[in-house]
Amino acid sequence: RTVYVNGAYVPENEAKISVFDRGFLFADAVYEVTCVLDGKLVDFDGHIARLRRSLAELKMTLSVTDEELLAAHRELVKLNAITEGLIYLQVSRGEADRDFLFPAEGTPATLVMFTQEKALVKSALADKGQKIMTADDIRWRRCDIKTVQLLYASLLKNEAKANGVDDVWMVLDGQVTEGSSNNAYIVTADGTIVTRPISNDILAGITRASLMRCAEEHQIKIEERPFTVDEAKAAKEAFTTSATGMVVPVIEIDGVTLGDGKPGPVAKRLREIFIQFSRDAAI
Ligand code: PMP
Numbered sequence: 001r002t003v004y005v006n007g008a009y010v011p012e013n014e015a016k017i018s019v020f021d022r023g024f025l026f027a028d029a030v031y032e033v034t035c036v037l038d039g040k041l042v043d044f045d046g047h048i049a050r051l052r053r054s055l056a057e058l059k060m061t062l063s064v065t066d067e068e069l070l071a072a073h074r075e076l077v078k079l080n081a082i083t084e085g086l087i088y089l090q091v092s093r094g095e096a097d098r099d100f101l102f103p104a105e106g107t108p109a110t111l112v113m114f115t116q117e118k119a120l121v122k123s124a125l126a127d128k129g130q131k132i133m134t135a136d137d138i139r140w141r142r143c144d145i146k147t148v149q150l151l152y153a154s155l156l157k158n159e160a161k162a163n164g165v166d167d168v169w170m171v172l173d174g175q176v177t178e179g180s181s182n183n184a185y186i187v188t189a190d191g192t193i194v195t196r197p198i199s200n201d202i203l204a205g206i207t208r209a210s211l212m213r214c215a216e217e218h219q220i221k222i223e224e225r226p227f228t229v230d231e232a233k234a235a236k237e238a239f240t241t242s243a244t245g246m247v248v249p250v251i252e253i254d255g256v257t258l259g260d261g262k263p264g265p266v267a268k269r270l271r272e273i274f275i276q277f278s279r280d281a282a283i
Contacts, residue, residue, distance in 0.1 A: 001114060022093040022095070028058075028092055029148045030058065031088065031089060031147075038279060041070075041074070042281070073089075082115050085120070088114050093110075129249040129263040130249070132160075157180055167182070169253070174229075175228055178196065179242075182241055185241070191236075192222070207241040233254065
């Protein structure tokens with residue numbers, strides 16, 4: 001693979017990052033994952049807008065323009081001949097002697113990007129539906145910033161695997177916040193989609209925003225409010241959204257089967273709608 005490191009396109013085994021990089025030592029870094037469909041970028045503008053917000057919240061500066069980021073994404077797609085998959089982008093506060101205090105102003109950020117080929121539209125998990133378990137949301141309360149502090153999510157995914165389920169929904173004060181790496185939704189008896197409103201407690205998913213537009217265009221009602229685990233277990237359907245998963249139905253929560261145990265019609269329809277929308281809007 002050819003990867004991008006601070007302006008250079010290099011073979012992955014020649015890419016170098018300092019041992020003193022703050023991303024490595026302090027998880028002082030933010031990231032984005034943009035999908036590639038048909039060799040084109042899905043919701044690039046949304047991902048870059050969220051990247052800028054994450055950087056601003058952490059007072060990090062990146063002297064690379066949006067146009068340059070777009071060009072780099074396209075160059076990586078081309079160099080690695082990606083038709084379907086993703087581009088991972090990470091910005092850290094750069095390299096400095098280990099110190100909790102930020103490095104001197106002018107210390108350049110570290111920007112790396114790489115591609116990953118991956119089938120997105122065809123998904124065994126989406127066909128089958130995912131089983132979910134729940135766990136306390138013990139993350140810091142700035143989950144709106146997309147940092148690389150993913151240790152808890154990683155622990156939870158491994159716990160899910162050990163328990164024979166596919167993923168974890170996190171619970172704060174009795175209510176579901178989000179999945180370990182996705183936003184969470186339930187579908188009520190009258191077909192309304194319910195999802196937690198945007199706040200510091202969840203990541204504002206780019207897929208979430210697109211899904212809401214899709215739902216609106218197709219006259220599917222969305223209600224933004226928190227919901228409990230009990231409400232989720234009693235729901236007609238449930239599903240998650242993320243850039244790489246798109247829309248993935250949920251068929252079980254904490255051992256309780258939803259509906260008939262198969263992906264529900266609303267989630268399946270939204271997945272179809274979302275895939276078409278993404279293909280049409282990709283640049
Ligand atoms: N919440 C969390 C915690 C995530 O890690 C992700 C995926 N990065 C999402 C939500 C979904 O965001 P997006 O739709 O932008 O991929």
